[in-house]
Amino acid sequence: MSKEIPKNFNVGICGLGTVGCGTLALIQGNSEELYRKLGRNLQVTHVATRTPRDDINLYGVKVSGDIFDVVTDPDVDVVVETIGGFDPALDLVLQAVENGKHVVTANKALIAVHGNQIFTKAQAKSVTVAYESSVAGGIPIIKALREGLAANKIDWLAGIINGTGNFILTEMTAKQRQFGDVLIEAQELGYAEADPTLDVEGIDAAHKLTIMASVAFGIPLQFEKTYTEGISQITPEDVVYAKELGYHIKHLGIAQNSAKGVEMRVHPTLIPSSDMIANVDGVGNAILVHGNSVGATLYCGPGAGAEATASSVVADVMDIARLDSIDASAFAVSGLGFRNPYTDVQIMDIEDISSEYYLRIQVQDKVGVMARITSVLQDCGISIEAVIQKEAVSETLPIVLLTHKVAERDMNKAIQLLEDLSEVSGKIARIRVAPFADGTI
Amino acid sequence: MSKEIPKNFNVGICGLGTVGCGTLALIQGNSEELYRKLGRNLQVTHVATRTPRDDINLYGVKVSGDIFDVVTDPDVDVVVETIGGFDPALDLVLQAVENGKHVVTANKALIAVHGNQIFTKAQAKSVTVAYESSVAGGIPIIKALREGLAANKIDWLAGIINGTGNFILTEMTAKQRQFGDVLIEAQELGYAEADPTLDVEGIDAAHKLTIMASVAFGIPLQFEKTYTEGISQITPEDVVYAKELGYHIKHLGIAQNSAKGVEMRVHPTLIPSSDMIANVDGVGNAILVHGNSVGATLYCGPGAGAEATASSVVADVMDIARLDSIDASAFAVSGLGFRNPYTDVQIMDIEDISSEYYLRIQVQDKVGVMARITSVLQDCGISIEAVIQKEAVSETLPIVLLTHKVAERDMNKAIQLLEDLSEVSGKIARIRVAPFADGTI
Numbered sequence: 001m002s003k004e005i006p007k008n009f010n011v012g013i014c015g016l017g018t019v020g021c022g023t024l025a026l027i028q029g030n031s032e033e034l035y036r037k038l039g040r041n042l043q044v045t046h047v048a049t050r051t052p053r054d055d056i057n058l059y060g061v062k063v064s065g066d067i068f069d070v071v072t073d074p075d076v077d078v079v080v081e082t083i084g085g086f087d088p089a090l091d092l093v094l095q096a097v098e099n100g101k102h103v104v105t106a107n108k109a110l111i112a113v114h115g116n117q118i119f120t121k122a123q124a125k126s127v128t129v130a131y132e133s134s135v136a137g138g139i140p141i142i143k144a145l146r147e148g149l150a151a152n153k154i155d156w157l158a159g160i161i162n163g164t165g166n167f168i169l170t171e172m173t174a175k176q177r178q179f180g181d182v183l184i185e186a187q188e189l190g191y192a193e194a195d196p197t198l199d200v201e202g203i204d205a206a207h208k209l210t211i212m213a214s215v216a217f218g219i220p221l222q223f224e225k226t227y228t229e230g231i232s233q234i235t236p237e238d239v240v241y242a243k244e245l246g247y248h249i250k251h252l253g254i255a256q257n258s259a260k261g262v263e264m265r266v267h268p269t270l271i272p273s274s275d276m277i278a279n280v281d282g283v284g285n286a287i288l289v290h291g292n293s294v295g296a297t298l299y300c301g302p303g304a305g306a307e308a309t310a311s312s313v314v315a316d317v318m319d320i321a322r323l324d325s326i327d328a329s330a331f332a333v334s335g336l337g338f339r340n341p342y343t344d345v346q347i348m349d350i351e352d353i354s355s356e357y358y359l360r361i362q363v364q365d366k367v368g369v370m371a372r373i374t375s376v377l378q379d380c381g382i383s384i385e386a387v388i389q390k391e392a393v394s395e396t397l398p399i400v401l402l403t404h405k406v407a408e409r410d411m412n413k414a415i416q417l418l419e420d421l422s423e424v425s426g427k428i429a430r431i432r433v434a435p436f437a438d439g440t441i
Numbered sequence: 442m443s444k445e446i447p448k449n450f451n452v453g454i455c456g457l458g459t460v461g462c463g464t465l466a467l468i469q470g471n472s473e474e475l476y477r478k479l480g481r482n483l484q485v486t487h488v489a490t491r492t493p494r495d496d497i498n499l500y501g502v503k504v505s506g507d508i509f510d511v512v513t514d515p516d517v518d519v520v521v522e523t524i525g526g527f528d529p530a531l532d533l534v535l536q537a538v539e540n541g542k543h544v545v546t547a548n549k550a551l552i553a554v555h556g557n558q559i560f561t562k563a564q565a566k567s568v569t570v571a572y573e574s575s576v577a578g579g580i581p582i583i584k585a586l587r588e589g590l591a592a593n594k595i596d597w598l599a600g601i602i603n604g605t606g607n608f609i610l611t612e613m614t615a616k617q618r619q620f621g622d623v624l625i626e627a628q629e630l631g632y633a634e635a636d637p638t639l640d641v642e643g644i645d646a647a648h649k650l651t652i653m654a655s656v657a658f659g660i661p662l663q664f665e666k667t668y669t670e671g672i673s674q675i676t677p678e679d680v681v682y683a684k685e686l687g688y689h690i691k692h693l694g695i696a697q698n699s700a701k702g703v704e705m706r707v708h709p710t711l712i713p714s715s716d717m718i719a720n721v722d723g724v725g726n727a728i729l730v731h732g733n734s735v736g737a738t739l740y741c742g743p744g745a746g747a748e749a750t751a752s753s754v755v756a757d758v759m760d761i762a763r764l765d766s767i768d769a770s771a772f773a774v775s776g777l778g779f780r781n782p783y784t785d786v787q788i789m790d791i792e793d794i795s796s797e798y799y800l801r802i803q804v805q806d807k808v809g810v811m812a813r814i815t816s817v818l819q820d821c822g823i824s825i826e827a828v829i830q831k832e833a834v835s836e837t838l839p840i841v842l843l844t845h846k847v848a849e850r851d852m853n854k855a856i857q858l859l860e861d862l863s864e865v866s867g868k869i870a871r872i873r874v875a876p877f878a879d880g881t882i
Contacts, residue, residue, distance in 0.1 A: 026734050030592065030733070033594045034592070036779050036781045036782070037659070037781075038780060039780030132589070138735035138736065139738055140585050140589025143584060143585070143588060143589045144581050144585070147584060147759075147760060148573070148756055149756065150478055150759045151467055151753075151756045151758075152471070152474075152752055153474045276720065279720070293467050293471065293579075293752040294749045294752035296742065296743075297579060297740070297742030298740070299738070299741075300740075301738030302735065302736050302737075302738075307734045308734070308735045310734060311590065311735035312735075314591075315590065315592045318591045319588060319773075322773040332760075332764050339478065341477070342477070
């Protein structure tokens with residue numbers, strides 16, 4: 001080695017919320033194990049927080065009220081950003097990079113929305129911005145995509161990447177409960193925020209999917225082009241009918257790379273009940289990845305929580321410390337995994353994407369209604385794979401259909417025509433079927 | 442960067458069997474994708490094989506009859522060893538390292554038995570010996586243990602790590618078939634070797650478990666201390682009774698680190714049927730890892746096959762190419778993941794390990810037989826959790842028991858006393874229950 005490697009590797013943490021405190025506790029609690037692995041002492045030397053706490057061990061740690069004090073501290077080797085949001089997180093990260101400091105962040109929104117700018121600057125400054133903890137908590141999925149499966153052209157990936165949503169759907173499936181009831185319970189249990197929009201409307205999942213798609217396919221981050229649909233419209237009836245048809249309903253992020261372009265979409269999805277990923281329950285996360293050489297691989301684990309997220313934060317810190325220890329002049333793997341990303345790949349509009357569909361149509365109990373519905377579908381080029389028709393319990397009854405593959409544009413047209421029929425009451429429920437029947441584990 | 446990085450990164454492959462040909466085909470077939478990731482051309486420049494083949498593309502590749510020609514080729518940056526076995530694989534790897542060349546190997550027996558010697562020499566020579574493909578085929582489990590979960594103290598891991606054995610048990614479970622019948626089918630399908638000993642007696646799984654335990658716990662490789670038991674004694678009756686009790690029988694490798702010492706054991710295991718890992722079927726592999734910060738994570742995928750194994754071989758080659766590209770003076774992660782391994786950790790004798798047990802005891806249909814059995818167990822300090830007693834179909838009938846936790850030493854004593862009873866016919870079937878009921882996904 002060409003330089004003397006210091007005995008210590010110093011971590012500065014900005015923000016002492018759940019993830020910040022978890023990171024501090026992990027580095028303190030596992031210090032002997034970390035030393036055994038690195039051959040150096042990994043230690044937190046500086047934290048910044050606006051709300052000091054008495055319940056954590058800050059012995060020997062410098063505490064600042066201003067997060068920007070950490071990024072200018074000459075003794076800090078790596079800055080851990082755990083404040084979340086865009087402002088001042090973006091400025092903080094950019095300034096740390098400007099100062100030649102490596103950064104580890106758990107901030108999925110920041111990476112999904114501002115990652116292109118951040119990685120460009122990091123490359124120019126020869127520092128690392130690592131973000132394993134921003135996707136799927138404790139599951140090392142970024143490392144799997146960027147390094148473990150690097151030899152593959154990734155065909156597609158699909159993941160349960162929002163624990164809150166998965167908890168709600170699991171409860172709805174197990175107990176036929178209403179979405180709203182379970183959401184309140186999830187808030188009481190601390191699984192959902194007071195404002196649950198980011199989780200239940202799919203925005204959090206879309207941030208994570210955007211990041212995974214870029215790493216998998218070698219394309220710039222394009223959060224604004226990810227189709228996003230939440231789970232708030234799913235009813236207990238849909239869960240029951242899906243089960244009768246042999247499916248579980250899960251909230252999936254799906255990214256697919258084909259000759260037609262790249263698909264990025266987050267929405268409720270019917271998955272064959274026998275698939276392993278259909279049986280990932282509660283707040284767990286799971287990501288199925290299909291590579292052109294390896295085939296299908298599956299990664300499951302905790303997607304949130306202080307300790308699980310800290311596991312990934314500190315793994316990133318250790319990667320950086322290991323490279324620092326061999327005097328590497330730059331990070332070995334580029335930010336999104338590709339030295340030469342494609343910059344002109346078409347992200348497909350949801351209307352151009354073909355799926356099989358589950359439809360639940362509430363109709364009046366009249367002779368010939370089924371014939372009219374099938375006629376409309378036929379006119380739109382949509383053929384039917386399975387039907388469930390229930391007894392009328394009031395003036396209307398549900399017809400549940402599973403269709404063969406059709407472009408979303410044609411399905412939208414069909415749904416509009418169907419909703420215009422006098423026999424059809426209210427809105428039609430529509431859920432896409434998972435596209436990966438061939439590649440399951 | 443302090444030196445000019447050559448445009449090409451050159452791979453030499455020793456042996457053109459399944460994995461060697463798969464590696465060649467993958468590097469050729471995904472060349473554009475690999476270039477996009479590395480910013481350099483990854484190319485096979487030299488192969489050595491004793492049996493040249495016409496069905497593969499060797500245009501522009503130097504072909505030698507002597508594998509040692511590859512390790513002395515000054516243009517080869519990394520040597521891929523796919524010949525298998527110990528002789529001449531060990532000499533080949535040691536000589537490549539001596540010549541300052543990085544090595545990638547899929548040879549689990551070589552690493553498990555001679556890895557300590559190999560990694561010591563590699564460290565002295567500042568080269569990498571990478572072996573992701575030696576464990577669980579295409580699943581990047583070494584990377585997950587060594588890097589992705591590096592922040593954790595790994596408590597335990599348990600894996601289905603032999604596809605042949607899992608295929609046989611899956612068929613026996615689905616169709617109540619006999620071990621011997623399914624083995625013949627597995628041989629016809631190419632899932633089992635003509636001599637199936639390595640697979641069905643657990644030796645292959647023990648090689649892989651030995652490697653994972655060292656990487657997880659930071660201890661030297663100690664294959665000779667891994668307790669190994671195969672699946673050839675499992676009967677269709679056991680599969681059926683286990684199911685009645687709520688379990689699947691899987692062939693597991695289990696490594697656990699506790700205050701008592703390290704457990705390393707490979708044997709048939711009862712797993713609660715609702716656990717995800719109990720439902721990994723066919724030739725698939727799956728590894729459950731429990732870290733003290735992240736909790737439980739699960740990794741599933743293909744454990745064998747040319748393309749899946751090549752995926753991991755080429756990922757290792759790319760890791761090496763990436764570090765070469767930043768002029769790193771040595772590999773960032775040490776061979777087994779720890780700069781300071783423990784060298785004096787006690788590997789526990791199987792007799793000192795406690796398990797719950799499944800017992801199947803064939804008894805004569807006499808009054809009081811159950812009382813005598815429970816009395817013997819009670820005298821040995823063994824309490825019973827569940828019992829299945831079947832109608833006699835001949836002169837004897839099976840009694841199936843599930844016990845509470847007991848040390849193997851006490852269970853061995855109890856089984857000997859039971860087999861000595863005049864009412865007991867033949868040998869008692871004994872299967873251990875998985876120890877990870879609390880940490881499942």
